[in-house]
Amino acid sequence: MDSIGTRVSPLRILIVSDAWFPQVNGVVRTMSIVVDHLRAGGDTVEVIGPDRFLNIPMPGYAEIRLAIAPGRRLRKLVDAFAPDVVHIATEGPLGWAMRALCVKRGWPFTTAFHTRFPDYLHARTRVPVAWSWAVMRRFHNAGAGTFAATRSLREELVARDFTKVRAWTRGVDLARFRPEPRDAWEGLARPVFLYAGRMAVEKGIEAFLSLDLPGTKVVVGDGPARAGLMARFPDVHFTGYRDNGALARSYAGADVFVFPSRTDTFGLVLLEALASGTPVAAFPVTGPMDVVADPRVGALDKDLRAACLRALTADRAACRAHAEAWSWDACAAQFRSALVPLVPSVAS
Template structure:
């Protein structure tokens, strides 16, 4: 099948959506599908306000139309609700093409946290965006149920996976060369240092060991100044990230707004147990099967997660497969002309 995958999130951005799409495309190509990624790098761009490192396409509709006419895809999937996503939606409606879409990010909560935009306004806009979609792919059942309550339709459960060969298992925490021998235990956060990640809950914990932060974002400078005792690493290539995950005693995921949390799977795949709040992403990733601890008291979750075996964490990660995710994805696709 020839698939046009349209996304406002792609290289050189570093986030869970980009990782998800990269892994999805790899699996789709293994299944002999032809996938063309249409991303901001193909257009004139400008930085996203408040989010350095994320560039958005400027008025992409005309060039996007030319791309699609040349490609002649059999299926169109709109992965994000940014300028490219809206342009693709408009072109599909004008041309009478069917398409699918995905709900990856809780933008209403992000805009509420960063600019105090009412959450209900954000969901009204996203509901309008996804209303014509033949299938709206959602990463967890709890997020799907929440969207149903807000009036979204055509929702499909679409979980994600982890590359268990890349994120190798270690039965004991290993040394991360850049940091050397830190005081144990080591608690690790990996993600964008931005409003919606609730990273202050991690940094403010009363923790007996070392706190390590890997990532960049609009709150980085401010938080570095407030919490100089933490170890700040910036962005690391995935080859080094594997070692970093494996060097931690516990991975802490303080976000309450993520729809999934790929970093949870990546940490557990290396054997590092996770601690998080009992919210949408962790409820699906950890569930009742172990590998981590969920609690409304994050500090308590961290201390209990330290008691979980690394083997248990790895076993939970092995339950998630990119191959399964790619199969579900293709099942939900629709021909552009039905």
Template sequence: MKILIVSDAWLPQINGVVRTLLTTKQILESMGHQVLMVTPDLFKTIPCPTYPEIRLALRPTPRVAELIRVFDPDTIHIATEGPLGLSARSFCYKQQKRFTTSFHTKFPEYVNARFGIPIRWSYHLLRWFHGLSSRVMVATQSLRQELEVQGFKNLAFWSRGVDIELFRPQAKRFLLDARPISLYVGRVAVEKNIEAFLKLNLAGTKYVVGQGPQLESLKQQYPTVRFVGAKTGEELSRYYAAADVFVFPSRTDTFGLVLLESLASGTPVAAYPVSGPLDVIGKSGAGCLDENLETAVQQALTIPAEHCRHHAEQYSWQTCTQQFLSNLCPIEK
């Protein structure tokens, strides 16, 4: 099958959406499918306001239409609601072609946190964007329930997986600072609620792996925290494995792929009891969810590494890719 996937989120960005799409593409191709990614690297781009590391395609509509016509896909999936996603949606609407979408990011909450725009306004736009989709794929059942309350239709489940060969228990001596070591991995940005972690009165050492618009200011505010920048691959896996607890302060992530990466590395999770952590951790005992994040950290430190690893091993990328395939809708040619 010829599968066309449109995404405004792509390399060199490092986030859960990009890692999910890269892995899905690789597995689809290993299964014999042809996959064309329509991504910002194929276009002239401009930096996203307040997020210069994110590149937005400039006037992409004609080129998107050309790519779709030339590739002549059997199915189209629009992964994001940015300029490329809007262009692909417009093409499909005009040509009366069915397509699917996915809901990766709670943009209404993000935009509200950064600019104060009312959440209901943004959800109105997102309902319009996804309203023509044959299926709107979501990563968790709790997110599905939240979107149903917001009036979204045609919701379908598409979970996430973890590379248990890359992310695995390893020697703790990779990090030699005072223990326990508390780790955060992700964008360093206000919508990630990272200061809820940085303000905690914790023994030992705090580590932050990631980049983002708040990085320089937070370095100044929290000089004892180890900010090491973005990491990938084997180096990232060592940070996960060397930590004693992974702290996930976000209240708005739709899944939190980093949760699975930490658990696969044998490192327990401390988080708020919100969508994402509730779905990944639940009642597994592989982490602690509490409105008092400091309490969650202290309790998570008592969880055995093997318990975390066992829970993560239940999440297979192969299963997730099969879910994605079953949700796709063929184009009526």
């Protein structure tokens, strides 16, 4: 990494992520929006993802691609870009390869704790979570800072002996997600309880679909668990993947947004639903506890059915007002401000 004196603006920011387009998930959405904001502010941002390497599908999750032996090509790409600062977004093959390169060259770097891989891995393979947490600690503690989106997650990471944990919030597109129109689910019995997101075992969707609720349950999204859930719950309205205006109308047309995951670190869909005026029902876990703290905008309960029914009485106007406090501008600024101190300096 070339020394650049005390210059901090604009920056040449390198982001290395195992999660990138064409994947569709919270990590990709967060990073792509932040990248757009950084570029709009004048920074030069390079994202290196698995699409630039020989890659294979992740076992059991074909839409996630894993780079094969990325080390040599990664070094060439990094050297060609000549970054001022490095952020490693994920702990996959690319993340580990970039970590090794930074450690070897003595470069500081930041990381982010986006995903509870120990819980996901345990849900799929029964690998003891203590083993996975030890690996995660080793990965992140080598960096100059680990970003975490919520207070409860930061507290948990500190308790698990992660060092240099830093705040990095999230945002919502208030122009895209709005309370009107509410006509998306005309013809379906009310109330409409909506889940939107990836359909995978770790998302806990079955906990929602198995509830005895009035009205209609709707699922928007796709993923490896979709076929099995459709077969098991034929009375549920499955739409498949929706984006842009169709997704926004889906949120606005629902009566309650149900978030059954116990393992997410934030849940961007929570803010999207609230910005659409739709209250949230969820378990009292990291993510919902931080985003849906105001009882006027939803309900948290260990009994998810009770939360769903209670959320029906929430104030839709309060939901929108609550979401308006979350800004992607602030998210990008917070991210950038944490990178600036890592820019090398030399005596002029």
